[in-house]
Amino acid sequence: MVQIAHQISDCPGGGDWPKLGRLPNHATQGAAMLTLTAPTEADADAIRALFRGFPYRAFQQRRQRIDPGQLASMLWDQTRRAMAQPECDFAAARAGAELLGLAGLAPDTWHSEVFAMPMARIQPFLIYPRPSLVGPELLASILNDARRRGYAHLSCRLDASDWAAIHVLEADGFYLVDGSQKLTRRLGGPAAPPLAECAAPEGLSLDDLRPGEEDALAALASRSHDTNHFFNDPALKRDAAQRLFEEWVRRCCRGLARHVFVARRDGTPVGFVTYLGAPALEKRLGLRIIILDFIVIDRAEQGHGMGRWLLGETLRRLAGAYDWVELRTSYNNYPALALYHRMGFETIASDVILHKRLR
Known part of the structure; x- marks a missing residue:
């Protein structure tokens, strides 16, 4: 993975400062460098915090009595297993030591066989702490990985309330094919x-x-x-x-x-x-x-x-x-x-x- 860096301002009044979800230590002042690197086991706590802070499934968790911490740990377990697979790609966006986003790419082997084209899915695509800053860079990294691996078709499922992520994908040529309700x-x-x-x-x-x-x-x-x-x-x-x-x-x-x-x-x-x-x-x-x-x-x-x-x-x-x-x-x-x-x-x-x- 190629590392990139941008200087950003972490002042509370700037840009797309998070209004819908929080991660620890968002109140730091001054400038930081945005970097993209591959996540590792050392990022376990930060990735769990990113999953736990996702702001759009609170109603479901309350109704089904799902513990957010346990759910975040389960999602981290799934991510860790995928990170260990050589056919999967991941990118983590950071400002200093703080994790601001995570994206993954995995092959859809069965779909590829049926449709006779190499297909993959983007999962997860978490950019809610700083969407307009982190989203385009994470997506560009994942798309580079997809092209490097020769994929012809990509899919991504997003929460319907995660408008920032939806707009990032649409701006890069993704198109809507369905909406679903979970009951x-x-x-x-x-x-x-x-x-x-x-x-x-x-x-x-x-x-x-x-x-x-x-x-x-x-x-x-x-x-x-x-x-x-x-x-x-x-x-x-x-x-x-x-x-x-x-x-x-x-x-x-x-x-x-x-x-x-x-x-x-x-x-x-x-x-x-x-x-x-x-x-x-x-x-x-x-x-x-x-x-x-x-x-x-x-x-x-x-x-x-x-x-x-x-x-x-x-x-x-x-x-x-x-x-x-x-x-x-x-x-x-x-x-x-x-x-x-x-x-x-x-x-x-x-x-x-x-x-x-x-x-």
């Missing part, structure tokens, strides 16, 4: 809202995935679902985006998902629900969380209450094993959002996804 509801304990009873539509049964059904579920997904952010990117072929989703369903059936429930009519799958585990959250935070990944319903079965029944019945079966269920869905998936709210979910966060074609 949650309690499953266990006295504070969990009751699950409304919903009778099964006539002729339908619900059971666990059976051996040999993965191709049928992949085909069902292919003809019934076309609303993920890959379809919104003009740089990506729609048939490849469809194959990506089909292969994801197959991977879920082969063990990626912790639970797969299948609705059948006369023995034929006409809908399914997949739930993913969250082992890192369970281990570090002590929360039993399950992630609702997909609900897929055959188009011929839609509009007859099947979605509400699938959701309610599967949550009822999981309620004794988990404290929380959470999910993401596109911001304009209005029927799904209406269903989730009727079933006791509440919105706790929102994200945007941006892409950039490098060549």
Whole structure:
């Protein structure tokens, strides 16, 4: 990594002095040099402080009773493991001894195979202490690494309230491909809202995935679902985006998902629900969380209450094993959002996804 330096003024009235989040020792006076270097294990405390100070997820943490310090430690553990991988790149922005930003770049190996182009993701992209100063420099460093490695396509997921970071990416040619809402509801304990009873539509049964059904579920997904952010990117072929989703369903059936429930009519799958585990959250935070990944319903079965029944019945079966269920869905998936709210979910966060074609 090439080190850069800029002289900045650390006076409280200057530039984009942080209004939304604080790191320790921001009150230093005088001039400092902004440098970009690769982070190391010695930066552990500063990186944890950077994660902990992120100002846009406080509501989610309060609602789900997530300890910010434990969450920051979990994110540092993930970052440290990524830093040890030779295929990943990281840049840290500093003013003197103070860490003001962190960015990482990791390959998307599976996406690269499906779309037949080298793809990578930027994660994290933390610039909130001094966004207009730190953001362009960190992004330039990461883009240099991406070009050096020959990537053709980049993606980045940001909190939808992190406007400064969004604008930095947009100014460098990134474009919006989706926005999502994150929803949650309690499953266990006295504070969990009751699950409304919903009778099964006539002729339908619900059971666990059976051996040999993965191709049928992949085909069902292919003809019934076309609303993920890959379809919104003009740089990506729609048939490849469809194959990506089909292969994801197959991977879920082969063990990626912790639970797969299948609705059948006369023995034929006409809908399914997949739930993913969250082992890192369970281990570090002590929360039993399950992630609702997909609900897929055959188009011929839609509009007859099947979605509400699938959701309610599967949550009822999981309620004794988990404290929380959470999910993401596109911001304009209005029927799904209406269903989730009727079933006791509440919105706790929102994200945007941006892409950039490098060549």
